[in-house]
Amino acid sequence: MMTPIFANLLESPIGLAVIALLALLFFGHKLPSVARSLGSSVSEFKKGVKAGEDEATTETPAAPEPVEAKK
Numbered sequence: 001m002m003t004p005i006f007a008n009l010l011e012s013p014i015g016l017a018v019i020a021l022l023a024l025l026f027f028g029h030k031l032p033s034v035a036r037s038l039g040s041s042v043s044e045f046k047k048g049v050k051a052g053e054d055e056a057t058t059e060t061p062a063a064p065e066p067v068e069a070k071k
């Protein structure tokens with residue numbers, strides 16, 4: 001019975017290292033731009049969260065008006 005050559009490649013640490021090395025060779029030139037865009041999106045998210053927190057703490061809810069009973 002013949003088994004495929006790459007059947008157990010994902011099950012071993014060496015196989016994962018080989019795949020990571022090949023991915024780095026093929027897509028290595030794009031990694032700086034991906035990391036830059038990821039960093040800017042994280043900083044924008046943090047700015048948005050901080051703005052939301054600031055908005056929530058500065059707004060004070062108005063006191064409800066008392067309801068007058070009709071006679």
